[in-house]
Amino acid sequence: MADRFYELHVAGVTRKLPILNVNDKLAIAGFVILGDVELVEKAAAALVKRVPPETEIMVTAETKGIPLVHEMARLMGMPRYAIARKSVKAYMENPIIVEDRSITTKGKQILVLQDEDIALVRGRKVLLVDDVISTGGSIKALEELIEKAGGTVIGRMAILAEGDAMNRKDIVTLENLPLFDAQV
């Protein structure tokens, strides 16, 4: 159990986030939207107001971006969105794969786009959606994946900008989330 917490105010909701070490120097306030209906709905409603009008398709990477992009698509009346997966499944034909590194996962990960989703993004203007943008590694990998698939990234959106991402001008976010020193 964490003994430090960060009180986050975003999109009209307040959540007490546990501060947990990710290595011996760095700690993060864990922000998990999975299962939190109120937070997902309110954050999606706030982000939808700032979606670039030229957006043709939204894309997220599994896992935590999925409920958010689903609710955004629902509010916008968009019948489809695409999900970059973290592993190749038996039902994927000719998937496109890129490497990804994230602050919350040790070692390398991959991002995979399956054929139906490749067809959805090819030749289209793509908005990337995620729960948190932190080191930027995941959003960069997602961007690389979309470009490989023949899509054009026209925007990047997340609920929170964490750490250095707070200074980025190329992302739209609702609030900032600080990083913390590890406590040993």
Ligand SMILES: Nc1ncnc2[nH]cnc12
């Ligand atoms: N603070 C955080 N909580 C949960 N997932 C994250 N991914 C990047 N930063 C995160």
